[in-house]
Amino acid sequence: MNSLINKVAIITGASSGIGRATALLFARNGAALVLGARRGDLLNQLVDEITQQGGRALAVVGDAKDESFAVAMVQTAIDHFGGLDIAFNNAGTLGEMGATPDISAAGWRDTLDVNLSSAFYAAKHQIPAMLARGSGTVIFTSSFVGYTLGFPGVAAYAASKSGLIGLTQALATEFGARGVRVNAILPGGTDTAMGQQMTSSPEALAHIQNLHALKRLAQPEEIAQSVLYLASDASSFMTGSAMLVDGGISISRT
Template sequence: MQHSSTARFRGQVALVTGGGSGIGRATAVAFAREGATVVVAGRNPERLAESVRVIKAAGGRGDAVTADVTRAADIARLIATTVERYGRLHIAFNCAGALGTPSPVATLDEGTWADLVATNLTGVWLSMKYEIAHMRDHGGGVIINMASNVGAHLRVPGLGAYAATKAAVSVLTRAAAREYIREGIRINAVSPGPVATPMSRMPGETDSERDRRLQRQLPIGRVGQTDEIAAAVLWLASPESSFVVGHDLVVDGGASA
């Protein structure tokens, strides 16, 4: 396999939820390029299989497990299957998330609210719960949770429910980080700004319309790329960030500066 010259994660097993698309897929491939065995998890088997194909085409080792992060039984099975197949879980990137249909607070429907809380917040909590249970009995590990700059760092009209779940992820990350660092589990979050995936498009907007809007709006003058988020996640997962505990790393081209 053509590992990059650093191969920071050789011999490690990394899990990426929401690994079937977007930032999750890019990060899964980046971990594999640097030597990790990567398990991608999500609800859609075809998209997960495509991520595994991309990982293998890049010379990496990867595998897929179908799991819905809102279901405790799915997460328990995901962690058990990962450990059965590869013996250990060293790194978890809890990336699965949803934006929902944007709506001001007073016209938001209960179903959208419940889905956002279940996916973005309960999903991260359940993932951490089972990841930590394994890691604390097997010599520790590293967890990175997906938050957003639209959360603890920035307010955007119409995204209040989404932002509330992501701000909660940021807070939960810091609480868990303090609770488990003495057990060798280092927990942080990443908060991207708009990244070039369908999620950063406004309703009805094309990719190029999104790109032009963000060129005007963002201090850096362009949308973020999935690889730029992957690079931040890999740094948080690596020993280079060994003294970084309970941090929510904003990677947003200056949007919330």
Template sequence: MRNRLDGKVALVTGGGMGMGAATAQVMAGYGASVMVADRNMAAAQETVQAILDMGGAAVAQSCDVAEEAQVAEMIAACVAAFGRLDCAVNNAAIAPDLLPIADADMEVWDRVIRVNLRSVMLCMKYEIRQMLAQGDAGAIVNIASVSSVRPLPGNSAYVAAKHGVIGLTKTGSVEVAPKGIRVNAVMPGAIDTPMLRQSLADTGYTEADFAPTLSLFGRFGRPEEVAEASAWLCSDAASYVTGHALGVEAGYLTR
């Protein structure tokens, strides 16, 4: 059904590119009104324009999701624009660190934790507050990673952050299930995004080298393949699903 999110208001962080942009567009295609939040306002506005061009409803919001005041402002702006908040996809993140623990740059480590974990906590805090104030059901999806459960060496901050995202998801689901709010996570594998392409450039790998080790299909995933999973978890079709971490990783976690 193309209308599974009709009448719902959705928030997507990191919505200016990659999985975030795809998620915002897929959710709009299913009928949601979407706030597209990103530190890069120009990128957020490009996503919004794509949604408007397809006949959807969307607004852009500049937000550094690691800053509490800006997260609170983002939620208030969403409610001001659309009247409520029904579902949120906490997608914003930065690329993994690339040093072993013994050589870790702690400034980089702290920044990865701040953007990839603290931001999810802050977004959940204000999203849940708004959903509780509305007094009816809601759905939150946190974008984790296959690294949440299967770490790679040299990414200690990223792995710790994404492990933490699963912990926040499960804790949140227990806390708010009695209020009808569902909290789930999606664990993408190797998805063809600007972040992945930059990581390949940084490490000197090519897609041909890397994809077969991370996918039973031998290819990178498409951002919209992750977006569809997030949209489903936000929809009433997933009404009996909470506290779950859904892998979208072409079988990587089976090996």
């Protein structure tokens, strides 16, 4: 049911963390992959790893803030693999952090551009390709931050991640009747480069771990399993969802 055989998938933010783990899992489940991020060296290493394991993957180096990156990702999927079935729009940044009055307008805009406008550009170009195929599934990486939990010092990040849920709902209602499902995944604290930015001291790590009911961070491979579920026919009746995969951080009060 989780098989992605004969499916073509785009993954952004594939050079590390959740995106990288998802790429490896999707490849093991049979998908042909178009992998995007800015760090081409890391993307090329991942493409080599997948190819050596018998999978199919191509890298597109670019900045998710640019609409041309979204166009190039979709065009690569069509030109090399014949179309597009799945898009995991996962690239993200914490952006400029600090007390909200101290956040610069440029920092605010940059965070919204990387996390939210990128998702709009992605969907704008991915959905027509999916409609041409007659079906598709789009997944955005949102967060519990800005949804079930307020967090001080990350206003731009929270606003952008919250905005992704609105985009998810709008797209799900626009394209559900034509076979395209759209969902957001909301990971809890995850042990990636971004997660480590929030847990740089032993005290900060202990604090963040303790916020979760499971009293630990997720490994990126655990989040990838839920992305696979949303990407596959196993989730065929899910659309418009904000799916928490958060170790219970949203319901824990201890």
